[in-house]
Amino acid sequence: MKLNIVPASTGMTWVRLGIKTFLQQPLAMSGLFFLYMAAGTILSFLPVFGLILALMIVPAATLGLMAATQEALKGKFPMPTVLISAFRAGRQRVRAMLVLGGLYAAACLLITLAVPLLVGATPPPAADAGREAMLTPQFQLTMLVTMLFYLPVSLLFWHAPALVHWHGISPVKSLFFSFVACLRNAGAFLMFGLGWFAVFLGMGIVISLVSGLLGSAEFMAAAVMPLVLLMAAMFSTSIYFTFRDSFVATPPGDSPESAEDAQNTNDNP
Known part of the structure; x- marks a missing residue:
C-alpha cells in the first residue's frame, strides 16, 4: 500500500462519482445511512456509556457505508x-476497529470538554429562542472553535477505518497515514469540500424558491430535514472514492477489493 497523489480536480470527480453511485442505489444507500443514524441515536440515549458507544461505532459505520458503495458500484443491492x-x-481486524472507535470517542469527548474551557460555557438556548440563539457571538465562537478542533480529528480518521479493514494497518499507523494522505492531497480535498458546499447550497436555494412560489413556510420547514439527511447520505457515498484514489495497493494496480479477495484466498486455499 502506498500513497497516491492526485490533482486538485479529482475532488470534483469524487463529488460526481458519489452522486452518480448514490443514484444507482438511492433506496439502499439512503436506507443504510438512516439505519446508522438511528442506531447512533438509540445508543446515545442509553445511560452512562450511551454517548461513548454512539461515538465508538462511527469508524465501523463509515467503513460499512464505504463497503456499501463498493456493492453499488458492482451493480448489487447493498444489504x-x-x-x-x-x-x-476476523478477531484481529475487529479488535483494531474497536480500538479505532475508542480513540475516536476519546478525541470527540476531549473536544467537548476543552471547548467550554477555552470560550466559556454556552448556556442552552431557550425552547423559543430558535434562530436568534444561534446568531449570538458566544454560540458562533463556540461552533467555530469546535470546528477548528475537529478538523485535525477528521483528517486523522478519514481513511483510518478503510486502512484498518482492507489493508490490515494498525490503528495508530492508520491515523498517521490518513492524516498524511489528506495533507498531501489537500488540493483535491479542498475542491471536494467546495463541491459539496455548492451542492448543499444549491439544494437550499431550490427549497427556498419552491417555498416562495408556494407561499408556504411550512413546506420549507418540513422539507429541510429530510433533504439534509438525504444529502448527507449522498455525501457519505462519495467518501469511498476519496480513499480509493488516495492509496494504491501493493502490487500496483490492486484495488481494496482485490486486496480483500487476495486475503480471502489466502484464508481459504
Whole structure:
C-alpha cells in the first residue's frame, strides 16, 4: 500500500462519482445511512456509556457505508448486513476497529470538554429562542472553535477505518497515514469540500424558491430535514472514492477489493 497523489480536480470527480453511485442505489444507500443514524441515536440515549458507544461505532459505520458503495458500484443491492462489515473480518481486524472507535470517542469527548474551557460555557438556548440563539457571538465562537478542533480529528480518521479493514494497518499507523494522505492531497480535498458546499447550497436555494412560489413556510420547514439527511447520505457515498484514489495497493494496480479477495484466498486455499 502506498500513497497516491492526485490533482486538485479529482475532488470534483469524487463529488460526481458519489452522486452518480448514490443514484444507482438511492433506496439502499439512503436506507443504510438512516439505519446508522438511528442506531447512533438509540445508543446515545442509553445511560452512562450511551454517548461513548454512539461515538465508538462511527469508524465501523463509515467503513460499512464505504463497503456499501463498493456493492453499488458492482451493480448489487447493498444489504443491511454490509454496515457491520468491520465486525466480520476476523478477531484481529475487529479488535483494531474497536480500538479505532475508542480513540475516536476519546478525541470527540476531549473536544467537548476543552471547548467550554477555552470560550466559556454556552448556556442552552431557550425552547423559543430558535434562530436568534444561534446568531449570538458566544454560540458562533463556540461552533467555530469546535470546528477548528475537529478538523485535525477528521483528517486523522478519514481513511483510518478503510486502512484498518482492507489493508490490515494498525490503528495508530492508520491515523498517521490518513492524516498524511489528506495533507498531501489537500488540493483535491479542498475542491471536494467546495463541491459539496455548492451542492448543499444549491439544494437550499431550490427549497427556498419552491417555498416562495408556494407561499408556504411550512413546506420549507418540513422539507429541510429530510433533504439534509438525504444529502448527507449522498455525501457519505462519495467518501469511498476519496480513499480509493488516495492509496494504491501493493502490487500496483490492486484495488481494496482485490486486496480483500487476495486475503480471502489466502484464508481459504
